[in-house]
Amino acid sequence: MENKKILTIQDISCYGQCSITVALPILSAYGFETAILPSAVLSTHTAGFKGFTVHDLSDEIPLIINHWIKEGIKYDVLYSAYLGEVRHIDYVLEIKDKLLNKDGLFVVDPVMGDNGKLYPAFNNEYVDAIRRLVKEADIIIPNLTEACLLTNTEYREVYDEQYIKDIINKLKDMGVRTIILTGVSYKENTIGVVIFDKEYQYYEHRKISRSYHGTGDIYSSSFLGAYLSNHDLLKSVKMAADFVMRCIENTIDDPNHNYGVKFEPLLSSFIEENKKR
Ligand code: PXL
Secondary structure: OOOOEEEEEEEEEEEOOOOHHHHHHHHHHOOOEEEEEEEEEEEEOOOOOOOOOEEEOOOOHHHHHHHHHHHOOOEEEEEEOOOOOHHHHHHHHHHHHHHEEEEEEEEEOOOOEEOOEEOOOOOHHHHHHHHHHHHHOOEEOOEHHHHHHHHOOOOOOOOOHHHHHHHHHHHHHOOOOEEEEEEEOOOOOEEEEEEEOOOEEEEEEEOOOOOOOOHHHHHHHHHHHHHHOOOOHHHHHHHHHHHHHHHHHOOOOOOOOOOOOOOHHHHHHHHHHHHOO
């Protein structure tokens, strides 16, 4: 495996199995040196917990960026996910400009909503700002809600392939090279991931009735790890989707565990699988 250096910028939700607390262990387990830039520190994630605390790190981020510039630190991969503030978007773009190697990979998971709704912390101004990030990305990993928000498309529960292709085309028109669109379901019992790179592909798998927070972050991190380990796009998409399903199955029988999924016990066997060609 090549020694790729990743920087991920997203929040730290101290409790709740999402964002940096899943991205860092997953990418590290793949063997990649992974640096973090926390956009904010929250006591928990914002979905399902009441009264969570938020400490925005906007004032600290430029100091960190400037220190890295002085140290001559560079990254091969920049992966942004849940950020929190419009200001963070400018910082991510500055990092892309100044700290990402010229042939580096910029991956954006435009985390801002699910099930047809924006997360409570966000508004239209934030969506506009995320559009600016998406336009600069090499790979984006939106769910269907986020893809609708990005493209000003009405969110539907029931739709056909043409609806999805229209969304993909609008994203392409924004300048994105590779689109990994998650949560696409044409039939009652199946769901899957649409990939658009040079061609349109669909990985369909069975639908598990229960959904959990943080699975999008597990998906994006495990996809990225597989892709950087030189698996092709389709294989990386399949591996990530299958891993998320296994994580959900590993959690579903525990009524006390409803805020995230128990991915940790499965991580080492998943990484072993990743080594097989
Ligand atoms: O998993 C996405 C996510 C990340 N970070 C925070 C969140 C959420 C989803 O709700 O609230 C703070």
